[in-house]
Amino acid sequence: MREPTMADIAARLGVSRQLVSIALRGLPGASSETRERVQKVAEELGYRPHLAARSLRQTKSRHIGVAFAPASAAEADLVEAIYPAAAEQGYQLVLSARTGTRSIRQAVDELLGYRCAAVIVIGSGLPDAKLRELADRVTVPMIALGASQRSPAFDVVRSAGDVGIALAVDHLVGLGHRRIAYVHCGAMPVAGIRMRGYIRAASAADFEADVVSVPGPDYAEESGAAAGRILLGRDELPTAVVTGNDQQAVGLLQVLSRAGIAVPGRVSLTGFGDGWAARLSSVDLTTARQDPEKMGTAAIQAAIRRIDQPALPPSVFVVEPWLVVRGSTGRPPGG
Amino acid sequence: MREPTMADIAARLGVSRQLVSIALRGLPGASSETRERVQKVAEELGYRPHLAARSLRQTKSRHIGVAFAPASAAEADLVEAIYPAAAEQGYQLVLSARTGTRSIRQAVDELLGYRCAAVIVIGSGLPDAKLRELADRVTVPMIALGASQRSPAFDVVRSAGDVGIALAVDHLVGLGHRRIAYVHCGAMPVAGIRMRGYIRAASAADFEADVVSVPGPDYAEESGAAAGRILLGRDELPTAVVTGNDQQAVGLLQVLSRAGIAVPGRVSLTGFGDGWAARLSSVDLTTARQDPEKMGTAAIQAAIRRIDQPALPPSVFVVEPWLVVRGSTGRPPGG
DNA sequence: TTGTAAGCGTTATCAA
DNA sequence: TTGATAACGCTTACAA
DSSP: OOOOOHHHHHHHHTSOHHHHHHHHHTOSSSOHHHHHHHHHHHHHHTOOOOHHHHHHHOSSOOEEEEEEOTTOHHHHHHHHHHHHHHHHTTOEEEEEEOBTTBOHHHHHHHHHHTTOSEEEEEOTTSOHHHHHHHHHHOOSOEEEETOSSOBTTBEEEEEOHHHHHHHHHHHHHHHTOOOEEEEEEOSSHHHHHHHHHHHHHHHHHTOOOOEEEEOOSTTSHHHHHHHHHHHHTSSSOOSEEEESSHHHHHHHHHHHHHTTOOTTTTOEEEEEEOOHHHHSTTTOOEEEEOOHHHHHHHHHHHHHHHHHOTTSOOOEEEEOOEEEOOTTOOOOTTO | OOOOOHHHHHHHHTSOHHHHHHHHHTOSSSOHHHHHHHHHHHHHHTOOOOHHHHHHHOSSOOEEEEEEOTTOHHHHHHHHHHHHHHHHTTOEEEEEEOBTTBOHHHHHHHHHHTTOSEEEEEOTTSOHHHHHHHHHHOOSOEEEETOSSOBTTBEEEEEOHHHHHHHHHHHHHHTTOOOEEEEEEOSSHHHHHHHHHHHHHHHHHTOOOOEEEEOOSTTSHHHHHHHHHHHHTSSSOOSEEEESSHHHHHHHHHHHHHTTOOTTTTOEEEEEEOOHHHHSTTTOOEEEEOOHHHHHHHHHHHHHHHHHOTTSOOOEEEEOOEEEOOTTOOOOTTO
8 A cells, every 4th residue: 555656667667766767757768668658557556756755866956935824815816826937937836824823934944944946935014124034044045025125135026016006196197186195004014115106106296295194904904994084084085095005995995985975976096906805896996906927927037047046136026017997986076 | 055964963963863863853862961962053053854855754744735725715714724733733734726727636636746644625616526536546535625525535524504504594583584585606515505504594483485596606796796686676675685605795785785775774684704705894794604723623633533544434524603793784674 | 872774765877 | 778876864773
């Protein structure tokens, strides 16, 4: 009842283990007739390569580790996108989860235990200091997918939050809006980038920036609701509100709806990310879509580039989001 | 620039590799003084155990494989829950994703390549025939987390969908409802179980069962919306609608709201699963909560039980859900 | 308490 | 085109 090994195949055919290895991997050095016989017997025996043995022996690792939080829909989207990109380059992925009971450090340690050639750390919520600390422990190339700052210790792939927000602002300006507020929630590193996009877009479109700052928890529904309450307390509402995140927009939408403010009739609303919340038909949010496919491909490319050329200066690859226009934006009242 | 190995630690201390192994794993057979010195040097050198080497050598695997779809929030919840359960039993998890470009079979094959002692396949959406086909290939114990049918080929851990639905019905009956419809969406294996829960609860509470059948895609918003349109086309609305899934309930809620039907004022509404959709404050759905922690623990226990006793008859472990009462249910109009 | 020898299943190198 | 031999880093069994 042992799992069959290459030795079993070799014994059955009366050839050497090595030849079986060569035949199975399609390397030059085995006749096509041998190759066929080997494959047939492998099939019959139900042979499966022992991945641990392979990676123990192989000179260079063909594995790329990915540390992610399964609880985050956005990170799961990225994991999905990384798979085909890695496969195309001949790399296998090793997944390691960061959960409520398992720190990012534990997750990354496991990946290093598997001797991955590089490690991709997903998480725009991770503070830059934490990432640097991680990079100190990591002895292989590390890619921070979603980090906000460049760093000498790792490569960065992120989406252009400022561009996404600017797209939303420009869309609203195009519809005729001039009083466009922005909801800012400060603690997350990426939040600053997005806010700067708003400030710049406001200045470019020549309207007065109006930033509503709310406390965390970052980018959760509740912070959007808090922003809604602040706005409702004012003498006059803006005609549009740009938020840095879909869930925040949902919380804001909820507060506005309860107060009888029509969206987009009285106030237009935009989000960021195009996650499940935005697509919900009851929300139907105009939002800047991150491009998981491009980000996944870029992360794999960055990893491989650095595996091949470890001395390269650290890179930052910025993926451009685009605007998905849905039902939460329209002309300003009387516009 | 090689990664340090046990041999490096041993050389540095002038002891044997094996002693280092014993010391680092905390096995009896090393003096506490040696243990300390070994750990100190390991730390200094930045030693990390080579997981592939370890699992290659080890007699019995200490790994349990988990195949899951990152895109599914429910499956991600289960993955999160499995981690602590596995750690408690001294097992490491190996994750393998099923994605748009990667079949469940590929995912499971990889897990077998790592010689996992058992494989947990998450997915209530997988047809039973597919699971049986998988089980034929899998040479180690397999646990189907969320499967609807028992099978001689694998153990099953699932939540009691019928009980969850019955809880929702009983809650509504307790509020005074007598005209309670159920939205059924047929193709998914678990859907039948949930509907039976409704039928039984209706018969127990002695009201007439009223099943609204809609086409797929299974348990998506759209199927709930379709049910909503059917209900609105009737002469009279029921006072409550029970659905088999949160997202379906959201789609239905949306259609009702657009039609000016107050929830729960005119119609009460319940879901199943307690996923992100139910918790959204704009939805605030009364729903039967699956218990990911219990399911994760049960899956690990089932796996270990069968690793230790492979000849055991196949088991089905059913985890009871409970009702989370939120704002979508209330007394019937005039009740 | 420590050391010796062997081997896990594969790939790498070199010689036939 | 094939085969012999060593090695990857670790654990296991047993002897000192």
